[in-house]
Amino acid sequence: MFEVRIHGRGGQGVVTAAEMLARAAFEEGRYAQAFPSFGSERTGAPVVSFCRIDDHEIRVREPVMEPDALIIQDPTLLHQVDVFGGLKPDGYILINTAKSFDDLGLGEFAKGFRHERLLTVPAADLAREHTGRPVANAALLGGFAALSGLISLGAVASAIRERFAGPVGEGNVAAARAAYDWVRDEMRELTGAPSA
Amino acid sequence: MLRQLEGSRAVAEAVALCRPEVICAYPISPQTHIVENLSQLVKSGELAPCEFVNVESEFAAMSVAIGASATGARSYTATASQGLLYMTEALYNASGLGLPIVMTLANRAIGAPINIWNDHSDSMSQRDSGWIQLYAETNQEALDLHIQAFRLAEELSTPVMVCMDGFILTHAVERVDVPAQEEVDAFLPAFQPRQVLDPDEPISIGAMVGPEAFMEVKYLAHAKQMQALELIPQIAVDFTRAFGRDSGGLIRAYRADDAETIVVALGSVLGTIKDTVDELREQGVRIGVVGITSFRPFPLEAVRAALGHAQRVLVLEKALAVGVGGIVSANVRMALSGTRLHGYTVIAGLGGRPITKASLAGLFADAVADRLEPLTFLDMDWDVVNRELERIGSSRASGPHAENILRDVGPIAAGPV
Numbered sequence: 288m289f290e291v292r293i294h295g296r297g298g299q300g301v302v303t304a305a306e307m308l309a310r311a312a313f314e315e316g317r318y319a320q321a322f323p324s325f326g327s328e329r330t331g332a333p334v335v336s337f338c339r340i341d342d343h344e345i346r347v348r349e350p351v352m353e354p355d356a357l358i359i360q361d362p363t364l365l366h367q368v369d370v371f372g373g374l375k376p377d378g379y380i381l382i383n384t385a386k387s388f389d390d391l392g393l394g395e396f397a398k399g400f401r402h403e404r405l406l407t408v409p410a411a412d413l414a415r416e417h418t419g420r421p422v423a424n425a426a427l428l429g430g431f432a433a434l435s436g437l438i439s440l441g442a443v444a445s446a447i448r449e450r451f452a453g454p455v456g457e458g459n460v461a462a463a464r465a466a467y468d469w470v471r472d473e474m475r476e477l478t479g480a481p482s483a
Numbered sequence: 484m485l486r487q488l489e490g491s492r493a494v495a496e497a498v499a500l501c502r503p504e505v506i507c508a509y510p511i512s513p514q515t516h517i518v519e520n521l522s523q524l525v526k527s528g529e530l531a532p533c534e535f536v537n538v539e540s541e542f543a544a545m546s547v548a549i550g551a552s553a554t555g556a557r558s559y560t561a562t563a564s565q566g567l568l569y570m571t572e573a574l575y576n577a578s579g580l581g582l583p584i585v586m587t588l589a590n591r592a593i594g595a596p597i598n599i600w601n602d603h604s605d606s607m608s609q610r611d612s613g614w615i616q617l618y619a620e621t622n623q624e625a626l627d628l629h630i631q632a633f634r635l636a637e638e639l640s641t642p643v644m645v646c647m648d649g650f651i652l653t654h655a656v657e658r659v660d661v662p663a664q665e666e667v668d669a670f671l672p673a674f675q676p677r678q679v680l681d682p683d684e685p686i687s688i689g690a691m692v693g694p695e696a697f698m699e700v701k702y703l704a705h706a707k708q709m710q711a712l713e714l715i716p717q718i719a720v721d722f723t724r725a726f727g728r729d730s731g732g733l734i735r736a737y738r739a740d741d742a743e744t745i746v747v748a749l750g751s752v753l754g755t756i757k758d759t760v761d762e763l764r765e766q767g768v769r770i771g772v773v774g775i776t777s778f779r780p781f782p783l784e785a786v787r788a789a790l791g792h793a794q795r796v797l798v799l800e801k802a803l804a805v806g807v808g809g810i811v812s813a814n815v816r817m818a819l820s821g822t823r824l825h826g827y828t829v830i831a832g833l834g835g836r837p838i839t840k841a842s843l844a845g846l847f848a849d850a851v852a853d854r855l856e857p858l859t860f861l862d863m864d865w866d867v868v869n870r871e872l873e874r875i876g877s878s879r880a881s882g883p884h885a886e887n888i889l890r891d892v893g894p895i896a897a898g899p900v
Contacts, residue, residue: 305656306489306656309487309656309657310487310656313487313658314487318657318658319487319656319657319658320655320656320657321655321656321657322650322651322654322655322656323650323654344658345657345754346621346753346754346755346757346758347754347755347758347840348651348655348751348752348754348755348838349755349837349838349839349840350837350839352839
């Protein structure tokens with residue numbers, strides 16, 4: 288089972304992100320369970336959502352406490368909420384920011400993990416470019432597809448289109464693709480592979 | 484068709500497939516998404532003919548359902564928590580009049596202190612209201628139980644409440660198989676009411692009944708629930724035949740045949756319990772699970788048959804009968820009266836406290852070693868409780884409990900969980 292926890296703020300589509308991730312996994316024939324942190328969410332307040340993905344039925348209903356991956360939609364949460372709590376040592380982190388882990392003051396923290404699995408992507412900028420709004424949730428899923436290899440970009444695109452019809456959906460698909468490419472290039476740099 | 488849907492959407496689609504003619508509802512978390520989805524299906528014309536009645540309260544919601552059902556319309560509503568309490572008087576009328584209304588209850592705690600999260604305090608408070616109560620373990624089962632509920636309600640002419648855990652199920656997006664309209668039509672015949680208010684053939688429904696006949700009329704609700712003990716398993720068999728899925732029934736046993744310790748529970752926590760039981764089984768612990776789907780009527784014989792061979796029973800419940808302890812466990816003990824089986828009551832998950840595999844594993848290990856108190860509160864922070872008890876003891880003007888305890892707990896860090 289692969290468990291993802293998504294952190295953001297009310298209004299940033301944190302719950303929708305988990306739903307779209309679950310739909311993408313479903314699209315690929317897997318079982319998935321997405322659910323919110325059940326708070327009385329309001330705009331701007333910290334919000335958490337969860338997604339589990341597995342090859343068989345998922346029965347467990349507890350919150351994700353030891354995630355395999357973290358998607359952080361709002362970097363201002365980093366010093367306010369224990370976003371990294373419980374992350375497995377070989378876990379993935381994707382943060383929506385144009386800064387690096389070092390710039391964010393997370394250089395020391397990152398040493399405890401596999402560096403090629405900790406990435407940042409300016410998803411809000413990519414979203415603004417492609418949708419006119421800095422809502423990074425869909426773009427981050429594109430980036431996450433590249434980072435984790437857990438789901439394909441095609442499945443992410445189809446989940447986005449299922450949730451958002453018309454130009455909004457297409458804009459978000461374009462943002463997801465841009466984030467996918469960004470992360471893939473970043474990973475090539477980190478692993479020293481020749482760039483495409 | 485297999486789809487990835489929010490539980491509320493899955494239930495709304497199941498209800499729509501049952502072709503209700505009147506839906507009346509008042510929004511309350513965590514039930515709101517269900518009736519929102521239904522109102523959209525009515526407005527778009529996908530669900531027709533159906534009248535969606537926006538009402539001003541839960542009392543009105545149930546009252547409209549009663550009126551609609553009495554005219555022979557298939558009627559549906561949904562609520563949660565305080566909403567259920569607000570419709571209490573009408574609940575008793577629906578069952579006393581024998582009207583086959585189906586209602587979804589998105590289980591949520593009851594205040595004070597106000598709390599929007601899941602437990603079973605709401606439905607358990609109405610366990611004696613004369614409504615049949617079915618509890619869903621998954622969103623697939625919630626969907627399936629609604630289709631079965633309309634058939635059950637209408638065959639017996641008695642109301643049915645389908646209980647699903649608020650947020651945990653209603654807001655979870657997972658895989659569900661949504662049947663086709665023809666399949667549901669073949670399984671669920673058109674509503675043939677036992678009593679109809681019709682201006683062309685006027686009758687009265689709801690006469691005052693004195694001591695000469697009250698017990699007899701009242702007994703009929705019980706007689707119908709006793710019939711439901713036969714009918715619920717039959718409908719489940721028919722359902723499996725029609726849809727190819729095992730869903731519903733009175734109880735559901737899991738790895739219980741050779742179990743020395745059996746955990747009894749209701750609703751979505753059964754999934755987490757089963758995963759924990761699998762892990763303990765790998766360590767050689769002979770432990771199993773019995774899930775109760777039908778809490779009203781309470782299947783005394785089925786429960787006794789499923790538990791009778793065990794050495795100990797642990798009833799884990801999401802409600803507290805203040806002043807005595809367990810509610811489900813009192814019923815389970817009734818089923819076990821005369822046996823030597825000993826049992827534990829565990830109150831867990833009140834007000835949405837997560838029930839984790841780690842806590843369950845520790846709890847079950849304690850039960851297997853017979854180290855549990857007869858009444859246990861899972862993951863209770865006793866320091867916090869004791870501090871408030873000390874305050875109460877030391878000062879007459881100790882102030883409000885909730886505010887005192889929140890001060891002790893400190894600002895709620897919006898942590899990961």
